[in-house]
Amino acid sequence: xxxxxxxxxxxxxxxxxxxxxxxxxxxxxxxxxxxxxxxxxxxxxxxxxxxxxxxxxxxxxxxxxxxxxxxxxxxxxxxxxxxxxxxxxxxxxxxxxxxxxxxxxxxxxxxxxxxxxxxxxxxxxxxxxxxxxxxxxxxxxxxxxxxxxxxxxxxxxxxxxxxxxxxxxxxxxxxxxxxxxxxxxxxxxxxxxxxxxxxxxxxxxxxxxxxxxxxxxxxxxxxxxxxxxxxxxxxxxxxxxxxxxxxxxxxxxxxxxxxxxxxxxxxxxxxxxxxxxxxxxxxxxxxxxxxxxxxxxxxxxxxxxxxxxxxxxxxxxxxxxxxxxxxxxxxxxxxxxx
Amino acid sequence: xxxxxxxxxxxxxxxxxxxxxxxxxxxxxxxxxxxxxxxxxxxxxxxxxxxxxxxxxxxxxxxxxxxxxxxxxxxxxxxxxxxxxxxxxxxxxxxxxxxxxxxxxxxxxxxxxxxxxxxxxxxxxxxxxxxxxxxxxxxxxxxxxxxxxxxxxxxxxxxxxxxxxxxxxxxxxxxxxxxxxxxxxxxxxxxxxxxxxxxxxxxxxxxxxxxxxxxxxxxxxxxxxxxxxxxxxxxxxxxxxxxxxxxxxxxxxxxxxxxxxxxxxxxxxxxxxxxxxxxxxxxxxxxxxxxxxxxxxxxxxxxxxxxxxxxxxxxxxxxxxxxxxxxxxxxxxxxxxxxxxxxxxxxxxxxxxxxxxxxxxxxxxxxxxxxxxxxxxxxxxxxxxxxxxxxxxxxxxxxxxxxxxxxxxxxxxxxxxxxxxxxxxxxxxxxxxxxxxxxxxxxxxxxxxxxxxxxxxxxxxxxxxxxxxxxxxxxxxxxxxxxxxxxxxxxxxxxxxxxxxxxxxxxxxxxxxxxxxxxxxxxxxxxxxxxxxxxxxxxxxxxxxxxxxxxxxxxxxxxxxxxxxxxxxxxxxxxxxxxxxxxxxxxxxxxxxxxxxxxxxxxxxxxxxxxxxxxxxxxxxx
Ligand code: SF4
Numbered sequence: 039x040x041x042x043x044x045x046x047x048x049x050x051x052x053x054x055x056x057x058x059x060x061x062x063x064x065x066x067x068x069x070x071x072x073x074x075x076x077x078x079x080x081x082x083x084x085x086x087x088x089x090x091x092x093x094x095x096x097x098x099x100x101x102x103x104x105x106x107x108x109x110x111x112x113x114x115x116x117x118x119x120x121x122x123x124x125x126x127x128x129x130x131x132x133x134x135x136x137x138x139x140x141x142x143x144x145x146x147x148x149x150x151x152x153x154x155x156x157x158x159x160x161x162x163x164x165x166x167x168x169x170x171x172x173x174x175x176x177x178x179x180x181x182x183x184x185x186x187x188x189x190x191x192x193x194x195x196x197x198x199x200x201x202x203x204x205x206x207x208x209x210x211x212x213x214x215x216x217x218x219x220x221x222x223x224x225x226x227x228x229x230x231x232x233x234x235x236x237x238x239x240x241x242x243x244x245x246x247x248x249x250x251x252x253x254x255x256x257x258x259x260x261x262x263x264x265x266x267x268x269x270x271x272x273x274x275x276x277x278x279x280x281x282x283x284x285x286x287x288x289x290x291x292x293x294x295x296x297x298x299x300x301x302x303x304x305x306x307x308x309x310x311x312x313x314x315x316x317x318x319x320x321x322x323x324x325x326x327x328x329x330x331x332x333x334x335x336x337x338x339x340x341x342x343x344x345x346x347x348x349x350x351x352x353x354x355x356x357x358x359x360x361x362x363x364x365x366x367x368x369x370x371x372x373x374x375x376x
Numbered sequence: 377x378x379x380x381x382x383x384x385x386x387x388x389x390x391x392x393x394x395x396x397x398x399x400x401x402x403x404x405x406x407x408x409x410x411x412x413x414x415x416x417x418x419x420x421x422x423x424x425x426x427x428x429x430x431x432x433x434x435x436x437x438x439x440x441x442x443x444x445x446x447x448x449x450x451x452x453x454x455x456x457x458x459x460x461x462x463x464x465x466x467x468x469x470x471x472x473x474x475x476x477x478x479x480x481x482x483x484x485x486x487x488x489x490x491x492x493x494x495x496x497x498x499x500x501x502x503x504x505x506x507x508x509x510x511x512x513x514x515x516x517x518x519x520x521x522x523x524x525x526x527x528x529x530x531x532x533x534x535x536x537x538x539x540x541x542x543x544x545x546x547x548x549x550x551x552x553x554x555x556x557x558x559x560x561x562x563x564x565x566x567x568x569x570x571x572x573x574x575x576x577x578x579x580x581x582x583x584x585x586x587x588x589x590x591x592x593x594x595x596x597x598x599x600x601x602x603x604x605x606x607x608x609x610x611x612x613x614x615x616x617x618x619x620x621x622x623x624x625x626x627x628x629x630x631x632x633x634x635x636x637x638x639x640x641x642x643x644x645x646x647x648x649x650x651x652x653x654x655x656x657x658x659x660x661x662x663x664x665x666x667x668x669x670x671x672x673x674x675x676x677x678x679x680x681x682x683x684x685x686x687x688x689x690x691x692x693x694x695x696x697x698x699x700x701x702x703x704x705x706x707x708x709x710x711x712x713x714x715x716x717x718x719x720x721x722x723x724x725x726x727x728x729x730x731x732x733x734x735x736x737x738x739x740x741x742x743x744x745x746x747x748x749x750x751x752x753x754x755x756x757x758x759x760x761x762x763x764x765x766x767x768x769x770x771x772x773x774x775x776x777x778x779x780x781x782x783x784x785x786x787x788x789x790x791x792x793x794x795x796x797x798x799x800x801x802x803x804x805x806x807x808x809x810x811x812x813x814x815x816x817x818x819x820x821x822x823x824x825x826x827x828x829x830x831x832x833x834x835x836x837x838x839x840x841x842x843x844x845x846x847x848x849x850x851x852x853x854x855x856x857x858x859x860x861x862x863x864x865x866x867x868x869x870x871x872x873x874x875x876x877x878x879x880x881x882x883x884x885x886x887x888x889x890x891x892x893x894x895x896x897x898x899x900x901x902x903x904x905x906x907x908x909x910x911x912x913x914x915x916x917x918x919x920x921x922x923x924x925x926x927x928x929x930x931x932x933x934x935x936x937x938x939x940x941x942x943x944x945x946x947x948x949x950x951x952x953x954x955x956x957x958x959x960x961x962x963x964x965x966x967x968x969x970x971x972x973x974x975x976x977x978x979x980x981x982x983x984x985x986x987x988x989x990x991x992x993x994x995x996x997x998x
Pocket of ligand 1: 061
């Protein structure tokens with residue numbers, strides 16, 4: 039989060055559009071994410087020059103080129119490391135990492151974990167299309183077991199990774215999920231992530247219509263999507279379904295889907311609290327697949343890495359006084375030669 | 377050993393002496409050597425040290441693998457190396473004796489702890505017979521001291537410590553003996569013990585007593601008939617301290633940051649022998665030093681790129697294996713054209729290699745070990761204290777060229793120490809940093825050009841986030857000149873490749889001229905780089921005294937080379953290049969200048985000795 043500057047000039051969506059031609063495949067889910075980002079940024083009260091987008095490699099990682107802010111298109115999987123270094127050197131910036139399921143969870147998995155664990159002040163937007171796009175269609179760490187691709191003609195043997203569960207295990211202070219085809223929800227989620235101080239991880243279900251076009255059909259289709267997604271609202275019971283007649287309860291630490299009626303009312307359902315100190319419930323929700331839980335699963339406060347570091351700097355300065363090179367040179371056994 | 381008691385041992389004046397303390401890793405030899413060095417330095421000797429320790433943190437006690445050594449040369453003359461061969465060896469156990477004996481000068485002194493020469497320890501050192509009892513030490517002067525029992529006896533009244541704990545002081549007993557033999561005062565070490573073990577009165581008492589009793593033992597027994605005195609050296613006047621290469625590097629970096637008026641960001645992953653730089657800097661938060669211990673080498677490099685983009689003085693430190701991991705990110709730094717310093721404290725390779733030993737075998741790796749055309753300036757310090765000057769210089773080059781710069785240090789320099797005359801920081805010129813100013817109201821009309829190069833240096837502007845109107849994007853893809861926009865155009869690619877190379881080459885404009893020690897023309901020029909400086913310069917000095925036609929030149933700037941290097945090389949009949957690798961600098965010179973070079977490789981993962989290079993000079997010239 040960046041301090042809101044009251045004198046921030048009024049910006050519009052157009053101020054955030056760069057002069058570069060967008061080159062994703064027509065119909066790619068990335069367009070919607072880009073559009074929402076450009077739409078919400080002007081309303082955040084952050085000066086444009088204080089915003090930086092850093093990406094890795096992959097389709098999604100072209101994102102910074104299209105944003106008229108500061109940006110780095112870095113190397114595969116490493117965007118969180120650049121972002122962390124930048125956040126430490128300039129703690130006041132609003133820094134966004136754009137990554138994908140291959141970039142962020144495979145080659146860059148280690149960095150993702152550690153950025154989250156440190157609570158560096160960065161917003162990580164993970165475009166999850168459950169396939170490798172730029173390298174033309176191999177399975178990714180989030181692909182379903184059995185998925186047939188060029189590199190898994192007989193089906194992927196691997197168990198998929200659940201990005202939000204991983205983030206929660208790493209101690210994430212902000213974890214959310216949204217989907218490219220729901221622009222309002224997407225925009226709101228990005229706005230909340232921006233407002234969060236510390237690392238926020240937002241998983242976006244993103245459609246790659248070239249290499250994995252069936253992945254999200256049920257989530258897009260008007261007839262089925264409400265049966266496949268539950269949209270969390272703070273303080274509200276967890277209800278979903280085309281007819282809003284299903285809900286979630288937890289029994290013996292296991293989530294259960296129940297039908298409302300027959301003695302079960304909304305009062306029996308789980309009530310969402312993203313600010314709960316314990317991440318356990320958020321973790322349980324993050325692993326649900328039917329329905330997938332959308333929205334902010336967790337949002338708690340904690341000191342950022344740079345805050346901790348700058349606190350030490352201030353403390354050391356208070357204790358040892360202003361830095362003086364000569365005294366530093368002399369911090370040792372000395373002797374005089376005449 | 378003398379049967380006749382002599383009242384006063386004779387005191388001999390010497391110019392210099394080399395002493396090596398050797399024992400088990402747990403025997404505190406590094407500490408013993410350091411205390412001896414500190415006292416000698418304060419007495420005004422020139423000093424040079426060379427610690428040599430095993431990679432294993434706790435190798436099995438008593439084994440050859442666990443032997444840790446610390447060599448110090450102290451002298452009344454200006455010295456450049458820690459000495460070829462020790463003249464005095466303090467060996468705490470059979471393994472230490474066995475491992476170090478081959479290095480000892482013929483006729484040298486050996487002080488051994490006889491108590492440790494039991495069957496078990498002899499077997500661990502692979503001795504069939506006790507070398508103290510046969511004539512295998514003939515030709516050396518051996519002083520047999522039952523250190524353990526003497527120390528236990530000396531500490532018998534110390535309360536609150538077990539025998540095992542008391543035995544930990546025996547290194548100080550040994551130090552006390554050497555202090556007596558070499559006529560050094562105890563005060564400094566006594567004070568140091570007090571500080572180091574503050575709050576542990578029993579340990580202080582034991583250690584101080586052990587040191588004193590060792591000294592008195594030397595004084596009161598008749599076994600040491602010879603004492604030595606080395607007068608103070610004729611060093612330039614001033615206040616001195618001791619510095620290791622890693623300490624000097626860290627001090628240089630902090631100084632550069634202050635001179636830039638920037639925070640120092642140091643992102644690093646622990647690795648031998650570079651970690652001490654991280655440790656040193658981590659204590660300097662009051663200088664706004666932002667150390668960041670990354671999750672791996674790659675992350676360290678990435679963080680440094682991020683910090684450089686943000687406008688900090690960004691530095692990382694590692695060793696060869698870390699450079700291998702960092703290479704892809706280093707390449708990104710090359711094309712983003714951001715200033716930063718990458719420290720490689722070289723160790724023995726390849727692969728994990730010899731983590732605690734020294735080598736100079738990463739030269740070609742740092743120059744050429746990245747995909748594509750990836751020019752990067754390289755500087756290499758020549759001595760521990762030179763690390764200070766050259767670290768500042770590396771920062772200067774990085775900023776002037778908007779480029780990552782390699783600081784190619786070595787394990788030998790990193791851990792060795794020498795006296796440093798403390799300079800006045802005000803005498804160090806400021807490092808000018810320029811960030812383009814914000815632009816208001818020109819949005820869309822007059823776009824900022826992130827790759828518009830300075831006509832003289834070819835550096836691009838260092839525009840940093842937070843500056844209005846300069847918002848720009850950069851990346852690892854090939855780009856167009858001026859705008860930096862992604863471009864696959866062949867001519868754009870060619871221009872960018874050439875501009876980056878030319879930008880690095882133009883750093884030669886501010887690199888000092890290469891100097892030669894000795895005649896302008898001669899039969900032989902010895903060309904060295906890195907930590908080989910001391911041995912090469914000393915060897916050439918001696919050869920010149922012997923009337924040989926030889927000169928010496930030492931390279932601190934390895935890329936680009938100083939502008940006059942080619943001309944210098946053309947003046948000598950032959951060029952000899954001693955280096956701790958299979959001939960990488962020789963290869964580079966041959967390739968760059970199409971000249972013949974005599975390569976003199978050494979592959980023992982140990983620094984050159986003066987005598988080795990001297991012998992080679994003589995061989996070439998005879
Ligand atoms: S390959 Fe897939 S993810 Fe990549 S741009 Fe095309 S549609 Fe989007």
